[in-house]
Amino acid sequence: MEPLFLNPLFMDRIWGGTALKDKFNYNIPSKNTGECWAISSHENGDCTISNGEFTGMTLSHLWNNEKHLFGNVNGDKFPLLTKILDANDNLSVQVHPDDEYANINESGELGKTECWYIIDCDDDAEMIFGHNAKSKQELVQMINDNKWDDLLKKVKIKKGDFFYVPSGTIHALCKGTLVLETQQNSDTTYRVYDYDRRDNNGNKRELHVNKSIDVTTTPHKVPDNVYSKILDKSFELTTFVDNNFFSVHKLNTFGKCSFEHDKPFSLCSVLDGKGSLICNAKEYQLNKGCNFIIPATIDNFNLDGNLEMIISHI
Structure with missing residues (x-):
């Protein structure tokens, strides 16, 4: 049996750039390419196989019809998704639900626990990781009062750093960061803040403040990572x-x-x-x-x- 090589998929994002071409020589679709879905079977991005007897078939097709390739693991969905993200500008401040909340509120979608390996970043790069609210009530009040500088925790990052981001964690990659992301196979993101920026048509992107408040872990818990x-x-x-x-x-x-x-x-x-x-x-x-x-x-x-x-x- 052969390994399964995959054709990556690319997504335009308001915060994207050209690093996926510059660093990996990928054939990106635009100068605002933010995401490479490198290994994915999600309905919003289903990679095809590029070698061997399964050439041209999607990963989801193999998961549904060739379960022996994956150890006959149970489950309706391939469980993982690998992305490479080019944060040429700040991503929205966001949070993801857990499995239970997503299943109820997002038509059976999985929750989204993820992690980031910093492939490269600017010398002064940072990320938003967590918040300072002591209670759900204080979280709501700080959001309503637009006290983002007081609410959001910022941490310095460097090449080679790793961050584990459980569901319920407020977070955002910031400008000048290239990241490999390993995550649950989900595309559910709740934006709580987007810097009041507008797209090329002058429209602000949709926010999901109420759902964000619902799922945010309060107070913030720092994951205990032991390498x-x-x-x-x-x-x-x-x-x-x-x-x-x-x-x-x-x-x-x-x-x-x-x-x-x-x-x-x-x-x-x-x-x-x-x-x-x-x-x-x-x-x-x-x-x-x-x-x-x-x-x-x-x-x-x-x-x-x-x-x-x-x-x-x-």
Whole structure:
């Protein structure tokens, strides 16, 4: 069985830019391309397979009809989604619901717990992560009074940082940030504030203040992330998060290395370098910007080269 390489999809965003072309040489549709949906089976962006017997088929089709590729995992939806985000300008201040709230209020959609790996950023880059309200009542009052500077927590960021963003967390990427995002397979975002900016037609984007208030965790809770690392002469594997939603790792390789694969499936994105993937005596070239899935039918694989990758699985 072969790995599944995917054709990425691109989304224009008011805050997007050209970094996806500049950094990854993707063929982006415009100078306001904000999102690369690199590995996705969501109805709003369903990637197709680019190699092997499943060429041209969508990931959702394989999930629904070839469940053995994914370890026969239960569920109506492929559980994860990988994006690369180019924040050429500030994203809206937003929050995501959990599974229960989304299921009731968003027609059966999953909730959205996510995480960010900072691929690159400006020297003075920051992000909004959390809020200062001590109670739901204070949260409502500060929003109604437009006290955004008092309400929102800002943190400095740098290349290589990792942030775990549970549902209920108020957050926003800010200008000058390139991020790989691993998330639940959901497209539900509640905007609480958007800097009063307008689109090219002079319209403000829709806000979802009441739903935002409903789902925001109050007071803000800082996730307790404990990283672990495996060092070998040929690779370095860092585990950023390992929970019921997903496990996310960064893998750096320094030549030839071998790995057993005991997961239902693994999502892989090459952030830098070049090399090759060897499965079942067949070699596949890997370059910056490649995105692929190692299915359950592959028990082991080899990597050769100097690569920086993000790997995730359930």
